[in-house]
Amino acid sequence: MILVIGLGHPLRRDDGVGLWVASRLPSTEDVKVVGAQDLTPELIPQVAAADLVIFVDARLGAGPVRWEPIRSADPPALTHAFTPHGLVAWAERLFGRAPEAWLVTVPARDLSLGEGLSSRTRRVAEALVGRLRAYLGWKESP
Amino acid sequence: MKGGSVREIKVPVTRVEGHGLITVELDPKGQVKRARFHVTEARGFERFCRGRTVWEMPGITARICGICPVSHLLASAKAGDAILAVRPPRPADKLRRLLNLGQFVQSHALSFFHLASPDLLLGWDADPAQRNVFGLAAARPQLALDGIRLRAFGQEIIAALGERRVHPAWAVPGGVRSPLSPEARDRLAAKLPEARRIAHDALELYERSAKGWAEEVATFGDFPSLFMSLVTPDGAWEHHDGRIRFVDAERRIVADGLDPARYFEYIGEAVEGWSYLKFPYYAPDGYPGGLYRVGPLARLNCCDRIGTPLADEALARFRATADGKAVTSSFHYHWARLIEIVAALERVETYLADPEILSPRVRAEAGVNELVGVGIHEAPRGTLIHHYEVDESGVIVNANLIVSTGHNNLAMNRTVTQIAHRYLQGAKISEGLLNRLEGGIRAYDPCLSCSVHAVGKMPLRVVLLGPGGETVDEVVRTA
Numbered sequence: 119m120i121l122v123i124g125l126g127h128p129l130r131r132d133d134g135v136g137l138w139v140a141s142r143l144p145s146t147e148d149v150k151v152v153g154a155q156d157l158t159p160e161l162i163p164q165v166a167a168a169d170l171v172i173f174v175d176a177r178l179g180a181g182p183v184r185w186e187p188i189r190s191a192d193p194p195a196l197t198h199a200f201t202p203h204g205l206v207a208w209a210e211r212l213f214g215r216a217p218e219a220w221l222v223t224v225p226a227r228d229l230s231l232g233e234g235l236s237s238r239t240r241r242v243a244e245a246l247v248g249r250l251r252a253y254l255g256w257k258e259s260p
Numbered sequence: 261m262k263g264g265s266v267r268e269i270k271v272p273v274t275r276v277e278g279h280g281l282i283t284v285e286l287d288p289k290g291q292v293k294r295a296r297f298h299v300t301e302a303r304g305f306e307r308f309c310r311g312r313t314v315w316e317m318p319g320i321t322a323r324i325c326g327i328c329p330v331s332h333l334l335a336s337a338k339a340g341d342a343i344l345a346v347r348p349p350r351p352a353d354k355l356r357r358l359l360n361l362g363q364f365v366q367s368h369a370l371s372f373f374h375l376a377s378p379d380l381l382l383g384w385d386a387d388p389a390q391r392n393v394f395g396l397a398a399a400r401p402q403l404a405l406d407g408i409r410l411r412a413f414g415q416e417i418i419a420a421l422g423e424r425r426v427h428p429a430w431a432v433p434g435g436v437r438s439p440l441s442p443e444a445r446d447r448l449a450a451k452l453p454e455a456r457r458i459a460h461d462a463l464e465l466y467e468r469s470a471k472g473w474a475e476e477v478a479t480f481g482d483f484p485s486l487f488m489s490l491v492t493p494d495g496a497w498e499h500h501d502g503r504i505r506f507v508d509a510e511r512r513i514v515a516d517g518l519d520p521a522r523y524f525e526y527i528g529e530a531v532e533g534w535s536y537l538k539f540p541y542y543a544p545d546g547y548p549g550g551l552y553r554v555g556p557l558a559r560l561n562c563c564d565r566i567g568t569p570l571a572d573e574a575l576a577r578f579r580a581t582a583d584g585k586a587v588t589s590s591f592h593y594h595w596a597r598l599i600e601i602v603a604a605l606e607r608v609e610t611y612l613a614d615p616e617i618l619s620p621r622v623r624a625e626a627g628v629n630e631l632v633g634v635g636i637h638e639a640p641r642g643t644l645i646h647h648y649e650v651d652e653s654g655v656i657v658n659a660n661l662i663v664s665t666g667h668n669n670l671a672m673n674r675t676v677t678q679i680a681h682r683y684l685q686g687a688k689i690s691e692g693l694l695n696r697l698e699g700g701i702r703a704y705d706p707c708l709s710c711s712v713h714a715v716g717k718m719p720l721r722v723v724l725l726g727p728g729g730e731t732v733d734e735v736v737r738t739a
Contacts, residue, residue, distance in 0.1 A: 162408060231308040
């Protein structure tokens, strides 16, 4: 099973690009798509059960979409929410299984309060949706 | 950066999240002068709300924070009730309460099992490589899994009622959009016994272990103060309605039966140049003398009783440690959270057995009948206030939000000062000091997602300042 987690804040414009991408990817029998404002412990069993996890998140700055492999790491000390690395580490420690995982970051420039993506981030996100749909086996565009 | 303005704070920004920052200032003799907990992100959400309608507000404000959306959803819906000048039908009130109890369970479980337990059970001076939740999972795997299961039960209550994929705003002005389904009720009822077993075990573990934490209890925010929470008209524990009560450290009632909608008459809000988070205070006592605390500790200190058998037994044991006076150590926020989980699960059982929660009569319809509405309820972290002013069409012209982390701002600052006085040795930030400063803040379970309305990851930076304001030492614990 492939798990896609779109991450971001829906009221901080480009910060919500992960949610935007997730909303355009339908779940199927083999692919589960989740939108999350924060990464919380409920996701741990889902991560542990997946063969592949793809986190989609915003990244402050310019440049192309980046794909980075995730290795498990300790969680931060005070946080309520986890990093993708921490979530994978939890899955490994508690369920003895860490799936292959990738962090896909989309360049974001406007993180002000508001709804909707900047035009540049939206263009990059649309291209990412197309690529993910192709990779995950969907042929039609959103 | 001595006593500096927030403009001087260097905040590494990776996305939009901010660092928690603690500064410890030394006097010329090298003794701790004071310590401060800074919130280093600007808020601005109130301005963003202007121009939206009161009916949209629950859905919008629920998106302020990914950690406690239910709290904002309910406070906003209550402010909407006031603007519509309606009372939600009784089934809607019960369903809203059930939702909030689910939020209490999941939020308190996260705080205790995932964030606090490594400190409490592995020790403040344990090897940092082990003093985390992974170390806990290795040492006590059952406890770690129990924490996930208990939190999942609270989440399941929320999902059964108001999950966003069903509708972005399940609670609305005038009530809720839909009742609980019989299938969801039965599913929740089947899982309740395990949740109660986990809560019972965790409470027993805390009470059994508490004697070993005497030093931390005495130094993690142990000082006399006021406490504020909602209580029922007859003084019982309340989480969604009722009147405001203040008690002092002796548990004497300072003010009672206060109208929540008139909060601005007894709560002032001070601003300091070194933090973006405001400093609410009890107005009759002035600033900063009107320091008060909210949240689980305050709710247990304010109420006469909880009103359910197991929770009331636990409350009696809790109060016995203070000879019936207020429990004044913020360390025991953890204990209070566990008692509130027990209380919440007892009430969940009652609601699940109540056929009225399946009633379709869940919403009172009305137009704009008042131009000002205040919604107050008890979020897991404490009293949450939404105050809206609208025009004749219900469009927001002004909004003010006071979140629980804000109410506790003065107390958190006093707590880090107390810890720094006790544990700072020389001019070096030791691992033990850092752990305890973290632990002192963590006792309040602050949610900076809410207080600054941004993505809520909170690494910590501690800076030791010399008498001239120069940086003597600095430690960053990153995400």
